[in-house]
Amino acid sequence: MTIRSIVRYPDPRLALTAQPVAMFDDALRELAADLLETMHAAPGIGITAPHIGVSLRVVVLELDTREGPRTYVNPEIIYASDEMILHKEGSVSMPGVNDEVERHARVRIRYQDLDGNMQTEESDGLRAVCHRHEIDQLDGLFWIRRLSRLKRERLIKRYEKISRG
Template identity: 80%
Template sequence: MTVRPLVRYPDPRLALPAQPVLLFDDVLRELAQDLLETMHAAPGIGITAPHVGISQRVVVLDLGDGVRSYVNPEIVWTSPEMILHKEGSVSMPGVNDDVERHARIRIRYQDLDGNAQTEESDGLRAVCHQHEIDQLNGVFWIRRLSRLKRERLVKRFEKLSRA
């Protein structure tokens, strides 16, 4: 178990789509454990392999009801209802903003053993799924903000980073 260094915004690796996981082995399980340790140290409630510079489609969430790992997740259904939720990133600490997301979603993914799974979620878990799957697709969360909000947020982050 290792806390790995985080990739920080504006690192271009955060804008690259992650590659599908093909091997379900001890290396993958170790990566998931390291992601959990790194996320807790950050601190955060969700993390992807790209956040530590590894281009693989792996997500770890800890929303207080048990740690869950998702491999090769994809959204297969979204509700028409939308919600606003404050979001941030372990790769851009100290800043957050409201992002509009689908209120309910269904995802398809594999567990750490490669077994196919589906999960429906709402509220915070649905927001986290969408946020982290966006990251796996190379869409950093601030891209969901208006240009003006995004520019203000980046300036705030740059100011915090210099302090």
């Protein structure tokens, strides 16, 4: 396992659509392990392969240390509730800033595990928010695009100020 460099906002790679994973091999398992190690070091609760400059549809989440990490390959939302919730979000690619984003309260995703087996998962609350947030990132939609223009501009200014030190 290796801690990889994290791509920082406004790197244009964060706006690219990640490619589907086709090979379920040791290289994919190594990528998932590196993502987990990098996420822990960041620190964060979710990370995608594009966050480390790898354009593949891989997500690692660890919301509860008792449950441990989960890896989602080629995830997609197949159901989203009408009910919405507000949740404070941030990104390992934009450390030090966060803001409230409106997301679906419940989602169902379809994904593949590290062996290529199809799975589905229903989630609500924080896990549903994280699924949508990370799948957005795989689609090249960085989380701040979900904010109003005014909130986004303020957040970017705050981030730039923090980044300059």
